[in-house]
Amino acid sequence: MYDLPQLKPATDAFWHAIAERLKNAGLTAVPASLTRTDDYQGAWRDPDLLFGQACGYPLVKQFKSAVQIVATPIYGSSGCEGFEHCSFFIVNAKAQHRTLRDVRGSVCAVNSFDSNTGMNLLRAAIAPIAESNDFFRSVVITGSHHKSLEAVAEGRADIAAIDCVSFAHFERFEPELTERVSKIGESVRTAAPPYITARKTDAGILRVLREVLNDVATAPGLELVRSALNIEGFAFETDADYERLLLIEEDAAALGYPELR
Template identity: 45%
Template sequence: MTWIAALPMYNVTPALAFEWREWLADVLLRVKPACRIVEPDEELHGFWRRPNLLISQTCGYPLMHGLHKQVQLIATPRYDAPGCEGADYSSVLVTRADAPFDTLAACRDARAAYNQDDSNSGMNVFRHAVAPLAQGGAFFSAVVRTGSHLGSLRAVAENRADVAAIDCVTFAFIADEMPELARQMRRIGLTAPSPGLPLIASNTVPSQTIEALRDALNDTLATQPERVKRLRLQGFSTLTLADYARIEQLEDEARAAGYPRLA
């Protein structure tokens, strides 16, 4: 079997994607068996389920909605980004810098943007934040799915939407890599925290290889400090599926409040 690896989640610019790929190559040099870094050639839900997947990164929402049956957790990165605490992260609620909204409550009848239906940071925690404010299952005048956090930020900047929830790690990378876009945003809140995006492997990967990957992840923190700083990595935590149940709890709380979807 030819093992494969990819890190598809925080590549907000080509330069940052290159840094992540170089870091992943460094990790893989320290483990056996040999593994090939690839660009996913199919929809990510299918890619994550490949039996020859040695390491990748997913979102906690799909993890808890079926993906956990085909994969195992390696580790959860800890990031140096506002809104992160340990292995937990939140989403930053943003509007345009010149918009009249100072709080999420003030965004009633505004236009919301979100990235994907299966995103914890762009949809699930956003829904949870809005749920106590919604009446009759509705809060916004319009909701648009953009396909990515970057797409949501651009929708807000271009006045096609008024508010969005952006993964705080993504937002920190946007501030680093695209400061002109970040300056067009104004933060108006922070969502509830939940466990960050985990590194995963196929269930076919032997347990000793998982341990070797964990050792390699930590080893790379010391070898290239400037790269680690640019990637905002602080370390890695070993979490369980029970820890990620927090994501389902946020979903259940929004549904119990009569707000099953962004609306």
């Protein structure tokens, strides 16, 4: 989920460490390298998926029958607490907006309508003040958090919700871009994007995957990899925490705001 160009070497090193341990544990047909595809939903549905990462919102809405949760990463970025993270609500640094109420009637940038941090959590924050009416003049789909950030920084949109882990990476690699926006709030915290495996993966392999992650979390020699990815560990048995994402959706609908609009 955070495979930025600048992070690809660390992401690859992270996978190689996992793959090596899986092979040492006796697993066969472990991919030597990651499969990178724009068809992420197809990858999530693949019955042979061994290991991947998914946004929790589409997972509980559409993919519960196709995947099972392996673990939830614990990120060390600002805005994270334990295995939970949040969205930052950002506006152009030159704008006069100070609160969400100030952006009524403006243009909202959303990475995807099936994004928890880009849409679901923003909708939840807008619902109590929308009064069951359209809140934004328009909502534009950008395709990624980075493009939403660019849209706000360049004045093509007035507000966006950016996942705090993504924002931390953007601050590190593109400070000249993040300096052109300001935070006017943050969302409630929810479980970070989980690592997943196919539903058909048997319990024995699932156990090995979790044991391997526990080892990778503390293994000497991987400190720089973990630091680059902002990973501080992994939480297990978090399935129920993702059901909360649907409750957040339902609460917005109960307030007369079922869609971000």
